[in-house]
Amino acid sequence: MARRTDAHSDNLPGPFFVDRTCIDCGTCYQFAPATFADGGDHARVRAQPGDDAARLQASMALVACPVGSIGTDDKAGIAAASRAFPHPLAGDVSFCGYTSVKSFGAWSYLIRRSGGNVLLDSPRAAEPLMKNLEALGGVAMLVLSHQDDVADHGAYHARFGCERIMHRGDGIPGMERLVEGDAPIPLAEDLLLIPTPGHTAGSVCLLYRDFLFTGDHLWWNPDKGRLSASRAYNWHSWDQQLDSLEKLLAFDFTWVLPGHGSIHRAQSPAAMKAELKTAIQVLKGA
Numbered sequence: 001m002a003r004r005t006d007a008h009s010d011n012l013p014g015p016f017f018v019d020r021t022c023i024d025c026g027t028c029y030q031f032a033p034a035t036f037a038d039g040g041d042h043a044r045v046r047a048q049p050g051d052d053a054a055r056l057q058a059s060m061a062l063v064a065c066p067v068g069s070i071g072t073d074d075k076a077g078i079a080a081a082s083r084a085f086p087h088p089l090a091g092d093v094s095f096c097g098y099t100s101v102k103s104f105g106a107w108s109y110l111i112r113r114s115g116g117n118v119l120l121d122s123p124r125a126a127e128p129l130m131k132n133l134e135a136l137g138g139v140a141m142l143v144l145s146h147q148d149d150v151a152d153h154g155a156y157h158a159r160f161g162c163e164r165i166m167h168r169g170d171g172i173p174g175m176e177r178l179v180e181g182d183a184p185i186p187l188a189e190d191l192l193l194i195p196t197p198g199h200t201a202g203s204v205c206l207l208y209r210d211f212l213f214t215g216d217h218l219w220w221n222p223d224k225g226r227l228s229a230s231r232a233y234n235w236h237s238w239d240q241q242l243d244s245l246e247k248l249l250a251f252d253f254t255w256v257l258p259g260h261g262s263i264h265r266a267q268s269p270a271a272m273k274a275e276l277k278t279a280i281q282v283l284k285g286a
């Protein structure tokens with residue numbers, strides 16, 4: 001629970017505030033940029049929400065925060081915000097909110113599909129989210145992009161009986177399926193698992209239609225205005241991560257949906273490939 005007495009001094013005065021427990025995961029300022037901004041090593045309130053839509057968005061960021069660092073004097077909207085996830089992003093894809101401190105606030109996503117719903121990485125095991133997932137048909141498959149973003153996978157398996165899938169390179173005990181090797185693996189007609197080792201030995205991306213879920217392999221950096229990856233936050237092999245980024249040039253997609261960093265949509269698969277090529281060129285010089 002955020003405390004007003006611990007609030008950062010650079011919050012714009014008003015009902016919403018961020019306190020000093022913030023771990024700067026980025027979730028609030030990526031999800032509700034009209035209210036929250038990056039304050040350097042923490043988030044801050046840049047503008048107080050001015051209407052109901054902005055209040056709901058800010059309250060949903062509060063609910064999504066992994067460490068409860070956002071507070072508000074305006075509690076009226078919190079109940080509605082807690083029931084508002086999964087939040088539709090595009091097509092069948094939604095953001096699950098309820099990020100977990102166990103995965104440093106990584107985003108997880110729901111794909112609603114007739115062949116069975118898929119979770120990409122694990123959100124916090126929060127009852128309002130689980131209830132909504134149940135109402136949407138449950139979870140048939142939980143794909144884990146890598147070992148850092150598994151959060152409450154056990155609770156989701158216990159509740160929905162979903163098959164948990166990850167790469168053996170990062171394999172943690174208890175998975176129903178561990179895939180191996182570097183070749184893409186079809187999980188279903190519309191789901192392709194693409195091993196992209198580098199950030200960790202077992203990092204994978206998931207391709208669904210024109211959506212690529214990238215975990216911590218690739219994201220959009222709004223400050224640099226391009227796709228990016230991090231050598232500083234590489235835990236296995238930077239050279240391998242660069243090779244794995246090049247591997248993605250063989251696939252068509254227009255969306256990049258990461259665990260950390262911003263979401264990006266390109267105009268077309270060709271435009272995405274051009275943007276990816278530019279990023280790789282820059283990152284190779286890093």
Ligand code: SF4
Binds near residue numbers: 026042043061068069
């Ligand atoms: S969501 Fe919470 S932890 Fe993450 S940046 Fe915002 S206030 Fe900080």
